[in-house]
Amino acid sequence: MPELPLDFIEMIIAAFITVMILSYVIGDNVLFRIATYLFIGIASGFAGAIAWENIVKPTLVQPLIDGGLSKLFTPEGALTFLIPWMLALFMLFKLSPRLSRFGGFPVALLVGVGAAVVVGGSITGTLVPQSMAAAGTLSPATALPTAGEPLSIWLERLISALLMILATISVLIYFRFSAQRDLTGGARRSKIAEVFAYLGQIFIAVTFGVMYAGALMATIAVLAQRFQFLHDVVTRIVGGA
Amino acid sequence: MKIGTYLLWAAMAVGTGIIVLLGYFVQIDQIPADSLLGSIFELRLLIMGWAVLLAAVALGIGLFNMFLVHWTKVSGQDPGWKYSAILIVAFVLTLVLGLALGPDSPVVLFLFNSIQLPVEASLMALLAITLALAGFRLVAQRRDLISLVFVGTALLVLIGSGPGVLSPEGLFFSFFAGLRNWLVQVVAAGGARGILLGVALGSIVTGLRVLLAVDRPYGE
Numbered sequence: 001m002p003e004l005p006l007d008f009i010e011m012i013i014a015a016f017i018t019v020m021i022l023s024y025v026i027g028d029n030v031l032f033r034i035a036t037y038l039f040i041g042i043a044s045g046f047a048g049a050i051a052w053e054n055i056v057k058p059t060l061v062q063p064l065i066d067g068g069l070s071k072l073f074t075p076e077g078a079l080t081f082l083i084p085w086m087l088a089l090f091m092l093f094k095l096s097p098r099l100s101r102f103g104g105f106p107v108a109l110l111v112g113v114g115a116a117v118v119v120g121g122s123i124t125g126t127l128v129p130q131s132m133a134a135a136g137t138l139s140p141a142t143a144l145p146t147a148g149e150p151l152s153i154w155l156e157r158l159i160s161a162l163l164m165i166l167a168t169i170s171v172l173i174y175f176r177f178s179a180q181r182d183l184t185g186g187a188r189r190s191k192i193a194e195v196f197a198y199l200g201q202i203f204i205a206v207t208f209g210v211m212y213a214g215a216l217m218a219t220i221a222v223l224a225q226r227f228q229f230l231h232d233v234v235t236r237i238v239g240g241a
Numbered sequence: 242m243k244i245g246t247y248l249l250w251a252a253m254a255v256g257t258g259i260i261v262l263l264g265y266f267v268q269i270d271q272i273p274a275d276s277l278l279g280s281i282f283e284l285r286l287l288i289m290g291w292a293v294l295l296a297a298v299a300l301g302i303g304l305f306n307m308f309l310v311h312w313t314k315v316s317g318q319d320p321g322w323k324y325s326a327i328l329i330v331a332f333v334l335t336l337v338l339g340l341a342l343g344p345d346s347p348v349v350l351f352l353f354n355s356i357q358l359p360v361e362a363s364l365m366a367l368l369a370i371t372l373a374l375a376g377f378r379l380v381a382q383r384r385d386l387i388s389l390v391f392v393g394t395a396l397l398v399l400i401g402s403g404p405g406v407l408s409p410e411g412l413f414f415s416f417f418a419g420l421r422n423w424l425v426q427v428v429a430a431g432g433a434r435g436i437l438l439g440v441a442l443g444s445i446v447t448g449l450r451v452l453l454a455v456d457r458p459y460g461e
Contacts, residue, residue, distance in 0.1 A: 010351060010354055013355040014355050017360055021367060024367055039357060039361075040332075041331025041332035042353070043357055044332050045334065047304070048300070049336055049344040050339070051300050056301070080287070084290075084294050087295055104459050108253040111451060112258035119262055127445065131438070133434065160427045163427055169435070171432050205388075206391075207432030209394025210425050210429035212376070213399050219369035220369045223369045
């Protein structure tokens with residue numbers, strides 16, 4: 001009996017798994033559930049192995065193997081080795097309901113660093129660049145007509161720029177960062193703010209409509225690729241592996 | 242004891258958070274490394290390393306908890322225990338192989354390529370059907386202006402993008418292609434910028450509430 005190549009076995013399993021997942025089209029069924037539970041198990045195991053190999057082992061275990069316990073008693077060793085060990089051990093207290101309050105200490109560090117990264121990242125990565133881009137939309141360099149430019153082209157560009165600014169501002173007004181509460185608990189704002197907020201809702205609907213169409217086109221391409229893959233597998237089986 | 246630990250945790254969160262946050266706004270290369278401020282910024286890298294380690298340990302705790310939940314289901318033969326058994330076998334097998342041979346060994350990569358990759362791609366493919374159905378349901382069940390704008394925009398973008406729907410030549414196609422470009426590059430870009438700014442402002446406020454210890458999601 002001829003030996004099957006590994007990539008062929010891999011392809012056959014992948015094809016079975018693909019059919020199992022796509023069977024969800026006819027409704028929730030046993031095959032779909034088996035495939036998803038299998039996926040969660042493998043993905044979790046893979047994530048655990050990567051976390052161990054790339055983070056936990058080089059930080060907590062490898063220095064101990066390389067330098068021994070003597071490394072603990074140096075100031076550098078305490079910072080890079082002893083404190084991480086203690087933090088990790090305290091974190092493990094979260095597993096016990098009785099001792100879980102001691103696990104709050106490393107969680108506080110994690111939350112503090114996470115909050116700082118979120119604030120710093122939002123300011124430098126989104127707030128400043130997007131505000132600058134919005135301001136640049138109506139800067140004289142882009143909003144004024146250039147030499148020899150036809151009036152219709154300039155007007156089109158100006159209207160587009162104004163519409164873009166209007167969309168950004170009205171969406172921000174819709175988000176209601178500050179509004180007084182009325183007796184029913186809803187937001188109480190002026191009539192003009194209400195009009196802009198409604199306009200913002202329409203702009204959000206347009207934005208989500210564009211995103212929806214983009215997602216639909218991308219997923220249809222993936223669906224076609226999956227069918228192509230199944231076709232290739234069947235062709236290879238019929239043609240002989 | 243309770244107030245003491247609570248203050249300690251709040252101080253830990255605020256202190257580490259401020260040190261990390263300062264790193265975003267101070268030009269570190271301008272500060273002498275042997276000064277006090279230089280040492281604080283050295284500490285920033287160390288704190289970030291500890292946070293990454295703690296995130297990995299938290300992932301381990303989460304995985305252990307997931308294992309326990311499914312183990313309890315299997316041992317109690319609760320409804321759906323057979324699926325939990327499949328999950329446990331797949332999890333333990335992948336984890337043991339990953340720890341013993343390394344996550345980039347051929348055996349683990351075989352599991353990844355033959356199961357994880359096709360499941361991810363197929364779930365994404367399934368999303369095409371789910372999205373299309375959700376669009377139809379929206380039209381059938383909610384017929385207000387916002388829903389109509391949403392569906393109408395999506396249809397216009399699809400017509401303007403797909404060469405399969407209309408002939409890629411002629412005035413009709415160029416009109417829809419132009420309309421699609423205008424919708425994507427002007428209206429949706431402005432709206433997306435507003436959404437991004439709104440999300441950023443919300444994230445900043447939430448983060449600052451944690452950094453000022455107004456919100457304390459780390460315990461008592």
